[in-house]
Amino acid sequence: MTGLLQFIVNLGYFATAITFIFALKRMSHPSTARSGIVWAGYAMAFATVLTFIHPAIHGNYFLMIFAILIGGIIANVTAKNVAMTDMPQMIAIYNGVGSASAACIAAITLLRTGILVEEHSISGTFRELPPMLLLAGIGGLIGLVSFTGSIIAWMKLDGRMNKVVRIKGRNAINGALLMAAILFVIMLANVTTHDTAPSYSLIILLFVVAAALGILIAIPIGGADMPVVISLFNALTGLAVAFEGIATNNYGLVVSGMVVGAAGSLLTILMAKAMNRSLSNVLFSNFGEAQASTEEIAGSLKPVAAGDAAMTMAYAQKVIIIPGYGLAVAQAQHKVAELTKLLEDKGVDVKFAIHPVAGRMPGHMNVLLAEAGIPYDLIFDLDEINEEFKDTDAVLVIGANDVVNPVARTDKSSPIYGMPILNADMAKQVFVVKRGQGAGFSGIENHLFYLDNTNMVYGDAQKMVNDMIASIKTL
Structure with missing residues (x-):
């Protein structure tokens, strides 16, 4: 029975993926964009219903329904009342929520593995743990970077933070933080033994470093670069979700994350091209950090009614x-x-x-x-x-x-x-x-x-x- 349910769920996730792709195609043109959004909504609702019969769900239906109701109410109220001028802020916040969800899945996966190691003999499945921990850690790293970066983007768009904050040696600091985060992920995947749980201090360090990295990436954003950065964080969110899907053997997360990641990546490249930036320049340069124009202004401002x-x-x-x-x-x-x-x-x-x-x-x-x-x-x-x-x-x-x-x-x-x-x-x-x-x-x-x-x-x-x-x- 469990195998049959798993097959049905996976088949449903596959159908959801096809619908998502169809919806994205319709979103590419203004005349069909509305129907594309509706189809994507139907696909997400179907995937949510499928999750209730997933074999890995063990009676936590009340918490699931409660979370859906709370999230649905908040989304319904905010979406209906948001002003058109605040739409970019809402996009940034929603993207941050998605990446934070991926980070939460990573945290739960890492912590649950620790409990299993402490409470049970898992010698037969130990060989599966390091790859799972590695994928979960990578997803958590990317998710936290996208989450804090999206929050900073929201604060800048909403006028809650200065447009540009410069930090001396920011690139060197970001490189060091990234290397440290990757090291923590590798250590989490390899220090686990048959009777030793993943280090909780390493998990905390990984999440703190990843969060700091996201903040430092987003803090120097200038106004002209905002569309590129929002697209980039959207791609990172999809990538984080995909990694968590692989780590937890959830094909729905894998497919939806890959679709979002691919769409966000293509959009980032298009936005970078529109600003004459290479993708490496977008990822590693100081956003908006350039000399003021030296070309002398000729003429004068001429007001007219x-x-x-x-x-x-x-x-x-x-x-x-x-x-x-x-x-x-x-x-x-x-x-x-x-x-x-x-x-x-x-x-x-x-x-x-x-x-x-x-x-x-x-x-x-x-x-x-x-x-x-x-x-x-x-x-x-x-x-x-x-x-x-x-x-x-x-x-x-x-x-x-x-x-x-x-x-x-x-x-x-x-x-x-x-x-x-x-x-x-x-x-x-x-x-x-x-x-x-x-x-x-x-x-x-x-x-x-x-x-x-x-x-x-x-x-x-x-x-x-x-x-x-x-x-x-x-x-």
């Missing part, structure tokens, strides 16, 4: 709108959708240009525009639309900064040199909606703002776009 900008766009043939995090902060996406409709009614060709790292997480701007009901066929990625700027009458930049900064092409001393950018500066006229004259989240001065064909529209994005709408309605 929102109404004047609106008039120019209303009589244009082609307008490209570039959204950034400032649009999310002002919650102006619905006003932008209304502006788009008014311009289209006047015969203006309106398109949206999305940079891969716009916002605070991958796909942030796509979700924002989709929420406002902006048609998918108006939204274009950098590679699809960049050649069109030179033939564009007006560009409206709302809350974006580094992704339109022309020094990325010209100034080798700039932290963003070499990063592919949207060619907004090549348009005939550029209007930039910005709350003030600050350098933005990354701290890099934007030379676009000083060009002869650029005018600044200062003020809250929602109010400024609303003023543009009012002006166009008077025509």
